Amino acid sequence: RWYATEASASTSGLRLSFVLPHQTIYKGVEVQQVNIAATSGDMGILASHVPSIEQLRPGVVEVIENANATKKFFGEYTNKLGTNYLVSGGFAIINPNSSLDINAVEAFPLEDFSPEAIRANLAEAQRTATSGSSEEERNIAKVEVEVLESLQSALGSK
Amino acid sequence: MSFAWKAAGISYLKYTQICARAVRNALKEEQRLIAQRRDEQGLKFAKWESGKQGELKPIDSAMGNVSV
Numbered sequence A: 001r002w003y004a005t006e007a008s009a010s011t012s013g014l015r016l017s018f019v020l021p022h023q024t025i026y027k028g029v030e031v032q033q034v035n036i037a038a039t040s041g042d043m044g045i046l047a048s049h050v051p052s053i054e055q056l057r058p059g060v061v062e063v064i065e066n067a068n069a070t071k072k073f074f075g076e077y078t079n080k081l082g083t084n085y086l087v088s089g090g091f092a093i094i095n096p097n098s099s100l101d102i103n104a105v106e107a108f109p110l111e112d113f114s115p116e117a118i119r120a121n122l123a124e125a126q127r128t129a130t131s132g133s134s135e136e137e138r139n140i141a142k143v144e145v146e147v148l149e150s151l152q153s154a155l156g157s158k
Numbered sequence B: 001m002s003f004a005w006k007a008a009g010i011s012y013l014k015y016t017q018i019c020a021r022a023v024r025n026a027l028k029e030e031q032r033l034i035a036q037r038r039d040e041q042g043l044k045f046a047k048w049e050s051g052k053q054g055e056l057k058p059i060d061s062a063m064g065n066v067s068v
Helices: A115-131 A135-157 B012-024 B029-039
Strands: A014-019 A024-031 A033-038 A041-045 A052-056 A059-064 A083-087 A090-094 A099-104 A107-109 B044-049 B052-058
Touching: A014 A033, A014 A059, A024 A059, A033 A099, A059 A135, A083 A135, A115 A135, A135 B012, B012 B029
Parallel strands: A014 A099
Antiparallel strands: A014 A024, A033 A041, A033 A052, A033 A059, A052 A090, A059 A083, A083 A107, A090 A099, B044 B052
């Protein structure tokens, strides 16, 4: 029978592996919660989450390492609880054993970004999106606009 | 679930590369220089005909278009 069995009480927390082709950010680290920006919507993953495979939008992945981290962070871009990474896209695989694999192409903490560069690149991408010479160029620019707008709002709200 | 980029004829691979490039170009100076090296592709290809190698062409990472 393939009906779902009751989730076994997990003695361990959520085990996160967050990797890029060129770098490993987390490998098998036990964390409290991870918030992801999936194409199906924003999700918060805790231990014993329903298994799923989610495609990530260009957006923020927030890693909350432990519930008592509230006291530590005082940074312009660091949320009180967790570290925010902007990922360019990728996949999140939530496994039945409370492990979470996030594979992304590029991911950086929000403070690594330059608001001026974003503003300038966004303005140029918006120009190309409407007045680019070829349809392909315009479509590529539209994708860039989407990514940069998401990045801009991530910086703005955090 | 249909995506705008898919409808526009961009493959997922190209879409991912465009997003990655947009993210790299938005970084602060120091990080950006390191990250941009990842964008370069040294891949070249040549078409073979009747045992002869044709012209060696690089693959343009910006557009990712391969014209044979």
